[in-house]
Amino acid sequence: MSKKFDYLDELEAEAIYILREVAGQFDRPALLFSGGKDSICLVHLALKAFRPGKFPFPLVHVDTGHNFPEALEYRDNLAKALGEKLIVRKVEDTIKAKKLQDAKGKFPSRNGLQTYTLLDVIEEFEFDACIGGARRDEEKARAKERIFSVRDEFGQWDPKMQRPELWNIYNGKINKGENVRVFPISNWTELDVWNYIKREKIELPSIYFTHERECVVTEHGQLMCTNEFLKLDETDVIVTKNVRYRTVGDMTCTAAVESEAYKIDDIINEIKEAKISERGATRMDDRVSEAAMEDRKKGGYF
Amino acid sequence: MKLLRFFTAGNVDDGKSTLIGRLLYDSNSISTDIIETLTRQSKTTGANSEIDLALLTDGLRAEREQGITIDVAYKYFTTDKRKFIIADTPGHIQYTRNMFTGASNADLAIILVDARNGITDQTKRHSILSAILGMPHVLVCINKMDLVNYSEARYKEIEADYLIFAQQLGLKTISFIPASALAGDNVVTKSDKMDWYNGPALLDFLETVEIAEDKRSEASRFQVQYIIRPQTDELHDYRGFAGKITSGSYKKGQRVLVLPSRIESEIEKIEINQQEVEIAEINDPVVIHLKDDVDVSRGNSIVSLEHLPKTEKEITATICWMDNAAFIPGQKILLQQNSFRTKAIVKEVISKIDIHSFMELQSDGSMKLNDICKVLIKTAEPVTFDAYAENRAIGAFILVNENTNNTIAAGTIN
Incomplete structure (x- = not known):
C-alpha cells in the first residue's frame, strides 16, 4: 500500500474515475464550463483522465451576458491553449428568440433564465451527459444529489425518485431525451478545491485574488461590484475596497468579500478562518428561500 | 492526511442527527450563516434547545416539512488529522435500501444505541446489514448516557448484550463508546462524568482508527474503463487502457492475463498523468499499455497471473x-x-x-x-x-x- 496516497490523491482518483465512466458510458457528453474554480479543476482533472487523447467532450459555456470579463478571457485562452472545442450559447439570444422577460430589480440576476439556454444547448447537441463542478458541501439540496443525477426531458431533478448509488458503480442508463448531470467533485469541499489548486499549481482568473474595486453594500451587508447591469439609486453608497471573489457567478448575483489575499496560501488561511459559508457569503440567489437551490434543480438547473 | 468514510445508522430518536450535528458544530465545521438559518428553523419547529442540530442533515423540503430524513445525505468535515465523509442514512423510511447505499463506500459504521433501551431490533438490523456489507469496523455508540446517570453498570450490560448478539455475525472489529450527543459527553472532548471509561472520545477514535484500505486484498485487479487512442500522426499507435487499480499493484514488464478472453500478455508501459511509472498501486488512475496487440474492451479485466479471480x-x-x-x-x-x-x-x-x-x-x-x-x-x-x-x-x-x-x-x- 502506497505511503504517499493522501486524501487529495483519493479525491482526484475518484474524480478521474467518474470522468472516465462518463466517457465510457455516454455517446455525447459535455463539460459545463463556467470559468469558475470548480470547473477549472474539472478541466485539469480531464487532462489527467484523457491525455494524450483529446477530451471525449466539448466544453460548453452558458454565457449569461453578466459574466465577469476576466472569467470570459480566461475561458477563451484556456480552450485555445488546450486545443479543445468550446461551445458558447448566450442567454441574451434565448431571451430574444423566446421573447422572455429579462430579470428585474436592483440586481437583475439571469440565474433563472440561464436554465432555458442550458436546456436548449442540451437539445441542440443532443447531449446525454453534462459534467458539472457542483459540490455537496455547497448547499443542502446538493448534499442529497447523486454523482450521476438523472434528469428527465425537461431537465428536472426529482429528489424522491433518485437511483440508489452504491460503491463506485455508476448507472448511466437513460432513455432518449433524458440526460444525466455528472458531478465528479461532489465529495470535495471548498478547502479541498483550494488545496488541490495549490498542489497542482492551477492558474485562475485574477478576480479570485485581492484587487481594488468599487462596490455597493447590499441590505444584507454583501459587497456587489458596480457594473452596468445594476440598477442603483442615489441612496446607494459606493465604497472602494480590496476584495476578491470566493465563487465566480454572475456580476449581478455574486458578491465579493473583503480580502488581502494575494496568494493561494492567503486564500487557504482565509477560508480556514472564515465563519461564513461559500454560498452564504457570496450568493444572493440562495437567499430567496430555504429551498431555493432545490427548486432551481427541479426546474432543470445544474 | 488520510480520508475516512463512515456512516451512521440509527434514527432521530437515537440522537443520530444530533450526534452528527455535534461533531460538526464542536469541530467548528459549521459556518455562521448556516447556524443563523438553523436558529431560525429551530424556532419554527419548536425544538427546546437553542439550535436543533438534527436540522443540519435534513436537506430537502419534504424532509424539513415532515421532520424526517428521506435520503442519504453526505456531510464533510476536516480536522488537523483527517478528512471525514459522513454518509448519514435515515432510520425511518426504506432504511435497508438507504443503509446499503450509505454503507457501500464506508470503512466504518457507527451504530447508535439509546442507553435507556439497550439493544433493540433496529440495532440488530443495522448490525446484520453491516455484516452483510463486510464493514471493516463497527463502532457501537451508546448514547444518552446522561439519561441513565452515566452508569457504568448500564454501559457494561449493553456492551455484554451486544457482544453476545454479534458473535454469529462475524464482524471484524467492534468498539464501544459511551456518550451523550446532546450534552456533548465523549463526542469531541472526553467527558468528566464517566471516570470509569478509559477509551477515547468519538472524534479522537475517528481520527486514529486504522483505515481499511491498509488491509485490502493484495491480488492485482484492474478493469478497463476507457481506451485512449489519440489517432494523431505522432501518436499513431498509441492505445492505452485507462482505469483505476482497485487492488494490488502492477509493474512494468509484468506478465498479465486479460479476462474474460484469457489472453496472456505483458505490461509494456504504465502511465499516470502522462508520466511513465515503474509501478502503480491501489487507487492509482492509470493508463496501461500491453506489449501485444490484443483485443481488450471496456469492462475487461487485466490481472496478474497469480491469485486469478x-x-x-x-x-x-x-x-x-x-x-x-x-x-x-x-x-x-x-x-x-x-x-x-x-x-x-x-x-x-x-x-x-x-x-x-x-x-x-x-x-x-x-x-x-x-x-x-x-x-x-x-x-x-x-x-x-x-x-x-x-x-x-x-x-x-x-x-x-x-x-x-x-x-x-x-x-x-x-
Whole structure:
C-alpha cells in the first residue's frame, strides 16, 4: 500500500474515475464550463483522465451576458491553449428568440433564465451527459444529489425518485431525451478545491485574488461590484475596497468579500478562518428561500 | 492526511442527527450563516434547545416539512488529522435500501444505541446489514448516557448484550463508546462524568482508527474503463487502457492475463498523468499499455497471473432489492460491476435473509423492496470477480431494469 496516497490523491482518483465512466458510458457528453474554480479543476482533472487523447467532450459555456470579463478571457485562452472545442450559447439570444422577460430589480440576476439556454444547448447537441463542478458541501439540496443525477426531458431533478448509488458503480442508463448531470467533485469541499489548486499549481482568473474595486453594500451587508447591469439609486453608497471573489457567478448575483489575499496560501488561511459559508457569503440567489437551490434543480438547473 | 468514510445508522430518536450535528458544530465545521438559518428553523419547529442540530442533515423540503430524513445525505468535515465523509442514512423510511447505499463506500459504521433501551431490533438490523456489507469496523455508540446517570453498570450490560448478539455475525472489529450527543459527553472532548471509561472520545477514535484500505486484498485487479487512442500522426499507435487499480499493484514488464478472453500478455508501459511509472498501486488512475496487440474492451479485466479471480456465467450473491416494483421471475435485467455490464437473469431466489435474526428463511421466490435474498444469477457474458468478503471492489454489483433503467438491486458475490 502506497505511503504517499493522501486524501487529495483519493479525491482526484475518484474524480478521474467518474470522468472516465462518463466517457465510457455516454455517446455525447459535455463539460459545463463556467470559468469558475470548480470547473477549472474539472478541466485539469480531464487532462489527467484523457491525455494524450483529446477530451471525449466539448466544453460548453452558458454565457449569461453578466459574466465577469476576466472569467470570459480566461475561458477563451484556456480552450485555445488546450486545443479543445468550446461551445458558447448566450442567454441574451434565448431571451430574444423566446421573447422572455429579462430579470428585474436592483440586481437583475439571469440565474433563472440561464436554465432555458442550458436546456436548449442540451437539445441542440443532443447531449446525454453534462459534467458539472457542483459540490455537496455547497448547499443542502446538493448534499442529497447523486454523482450521476438523472434528469428527465425537461431537465428536472426529482429528489424522491433518485437511483440508489452504491460503491463506485455508476448507472448511466437513460432513455432518449433524458440526460444525466455528472458531478465528479461532489465529495470535495471548498478547502479541498483550494488545496488541490495549490498542489497542482492551477492558474485562475485574477478576480479570485485581492484587487481594488468599487462596490455597493447590499441590505444584507454583501459587497456587489458596480457594473452596468445594476440598477442603483442615489441612496446607494459606493465604497472602494480590496476584495476578491470566493465563487465566480454572475456580476449581478455574486458578491465579493473583503480580502488581502494575494496568494493561494492567503486564500487557504482565509477560508480556514472564515465563519461564513461559500454560498452564504457570496450568493444572493440562495437567499430567496430555504429551498431555493432545490427548486432551481427541479426546474432543470445544474 | 488520510480520508475516512463512515456512516451512521440509527434514527432521530437515537440522537443520530444530533450526534452528527455535534461533531460538526464542536469541530467548528459549521459556518455562521448556516447556524443563523438553523436558529431560525429551530424556532419554527419548536425544538427546546437553542439550535436543533438534527436540522443540519435534513436537506430537502419534504424532509424539513415532515421532520424526517428521506435520503442519504453526505456531510464533510476536516480536522488537523483527517478528512471525514459522513454518509448519514435515515432510520425511518426504506432504511435497508438507504443503509446499503450509505454503507457501500464506508470503512466504518457507527451504530447508535439509546442507553435507556439497550439493544433493540433496529440495532440488530443495522448490525446484520453491516455484516452483510463486510464493514471493516463497527463502532457501537451508546448514547444518552446522561439519561441513565452515566452508569457504568448500564454501559457494561449493553456492551455484554451486544457482544453476545454479534458473535454469529462475524464482524471484524467492534468498539464501544459511551456518550451523550446532546450534552456533548465523549463526542469531541472526553467527558468528566464517566471516570470509569478509559477509551477515547468519538472524534479522537475517528481520527486514529486504522483505515481499511491498509488491509485490502493484495491480488492485482484492474478493469478497463476507457481506451485512449489519440489517432494523431505522432501518436499513431498509441492505445492505452485507462482505469483505476482497485487492488494490488502492477509493474512494468509484468506478465498479465486479460479476462474474460484469457489472453496472456505483458505490461509494456504504465502511465499516470502522462508520466511513465515503474509501478502503480491501489487507487492509482492509470493508463496501461500491453506489449501485444490484443483485443481488450471496456469492462475487461487485466490481472496478474497469480491469485486469478473467478470468471463465471453463474454467480450466487446476496442482494438487496431496492426497487418499488417487486421482482418478476424471468425478468431480463442488466448486471453492472464497475465498468462491466452484461445482460442477466435471476435464475433462482435461493433464500431470504431475516434481518432481525440473520436466519436464512425458505424463499417463496418473491423479492420486494428492502428484501435481502440469496440468489443465483445467470449472465450473458462471464463476470470476472472475487468474493465480496475477500475483495469489496470487484465483488459487488448492481442490477438494472432494462426497461426503466432504474437500479433495482445491489449485490455482493458469495
